[in-house]
Amino acid sequence: MTTLEDVAKHAGVSLATASRVLNGSSRHVGADMRRRVESAAARLGYRVDATAQTLARGASNVVGLVIQDLIDPYFSLIADGAIRAADRHGMVTTLGTTYRDPEREIALVATLHAQRARVVLLAGSRVADEAVLRRQRAELDVYRSAGGRVAVIGQDVLGTDTVAPRNREGAYDLAVALAGLGHRRFAVLAGPPVLLTAIDRTRGFSEALADLGLPPPLLVHGDFDRDGGRDAACRLMAMDHGVTCVFAVNDLMATGALAALREYGVQVPRDLSLAGFDGTSYLRDPVPSLATVRLPLARMGAMALDLALTDEDAPRRQHVSGEVVLRDSVGPPAWASSAAYAPSAPVEPANPSAASPEARPARP
Amino acid sequence: MTTLEDVAKHAGVSLATASRVLNGSSRHVGADMRRRVESAAARLGYRVDATAQTLARGASNVVGLVIQDLIDPYFSLIADGAIRAADRHGMVTTLGTTYRDPEREIALVATLHAQRARVVLLAGSRVADEAVLRRQRAELDVYRSAGGRVAVIGQDVLGTDTVAPRNREGAYDLAVALAGLGHRRFAVLAGPPVLLTAIDRTRGFSEALADLGLPPPLLVHGDFDRDGGRDAACRLMAMDHGVTCVFAVNDLMATGALAALREYGVQVPRDLSLAGFDGTSYLRDPVPSLATVRLPLARMGAMALDLALTDEDAPRRQHVSGEVVLRDSVGPPAWASSAAYAPSAPVEPANPSAASPEARPARP
DNA sequence: CTGTTAGCGCATTCAT
């Protein structure tokens, strides 16, 4: 293993000089010495020891990223954005996965603290459990008191810098758009009752319906993933109701729900409209393509890092809005299509020259 | 920031003792001292400095993982498997993304070397470019000569431990299964001509057709991602041919091809059968669900780490096989369905009690 | 502009 000292010796210069040309900031080094050092380093295959640098400088170049599930496109998009941003800053990213266990999140913060990560990014919904939140805050506090910076992508409940998606507003807008298609009776596949993201989206959706003078939605809880959506949809099918439109609080659940509906022989959107939330791009591909509220996920990852890297005293909050994207999975209710009310064709025509089934603009 | 020395002082013991109880291996420490150290550490919120440990021990606990694109499920599945395995070994994972640029892969190895990663995992297709391979080998050599361990998930062309998917064989088996449905004229959306993975899969497919006495497939090259598949399918549509079955050399391309075919009004599988390769689970959800060759991606990530962690002198190779999974996107050719030849129903019935559209077993 | 030196936090001999 080649060290700086080896390079210095081979170049016939001092340790300090070698350090200055290879890793130093100010370049007060003569041209010839510089060349000698550089050639010696190349010849010996010298690679800095970043851990030694961290120790000597008292600051590392690693960003710790904590997500819940790498397989979920929601998180892989955020992670991609964060990793690219870290790369732009010349930093490397250490990735930890909680598998949706809040306790693991705490353990990972401790691990990343041990790694001397310069910043820790926490992505994913916070929970409505004060005991958990207290333990999370405690671990973050010891990390921050050691100089660590923290940013959360999610709800602002930990006293950190936060990139906060406007879940309530996005769901509200979505409900308005769906009601605009003629729907009056809705169901919400509402996710787990403790997840703040699920709660906020459900609430926003319900508030819109209330404001429009429509009956409150039928709520069906379940897991926050594909199978949760599948199960919730199955339970919905087993109930007696007049629902014509279903809102799954995230895209994964919507995907599962779509599969379930297909198995039940329910035609989407003819028999039932279906929409999700997040805007993970895979939603273009199922048939029918799924309506959603699109969040700028990759950008949110980058924003979180930038937030954490520009230090301020008081924690800051940055909101990001979602954009309602109506696609083939939503259309007017069946009772409307035979009546005078028929705002637009529910399905795009097959057309070779058209772009891939991206988005139809939301109608207000 | 609390150091071991602080803990030692507060506990009234020596640095060495504190080190032994908190991070040491052998536990030759009295019970009372142990308790005092532990309580002091807890009280002060002590967290080890892993970078200092790395320096002192001369060995780190980070595994460096290099993938091409985190958004591609192929890589997020591998990464998930590798991260879980690293976690089991008490190691953390630093993730780098090349965006399919071989030069960036080299740079990332250097970065991870600087980070003093104990092992580096390289996932993704190698390229058929001797100049690139030489530079990659050179960088890996300096890393290994410094004590680093390397494993590759892909082709065994870098002289490293390797987890090698049987791409040729998987494509061969797929071709046999598709020919068994009655197809005689095939096209292959063959990906970039320099990607070994694309080459191997194309070759295996072609070999099977030759062995069966069928004409060679029509080859259409393009990028290795969704849009590449989309474009290739469009170009295929513009050609005059008697193709009844299309093989896209990875799932992403198959997904894009499916979208393109839909735009052209081509019914799958009635007008054209379509299959992919990789077995990323999202393929269950598009309609029709896509046939593929399923690789145990998460397990491959874990295998690579285990391989790199158990040191041997000679580089080893572990092959993994893919499993042909026929789904709704493949069926007998149109000319066969009206004739005597009709091996099975091409589409599963809509059935509420059935499982999600997983797999039909491959027919030999 | 260049060289000398003192730590950074910890593991680990080596004594005791």
Add this chain to the structure above:
DNA sequence: ATGAATGCGCTAACAG
């Protein structure tokens, strides 16, 4: 079983 001392590779004063 415990403590004192050395060094891991590097940066950053400080001195020339």
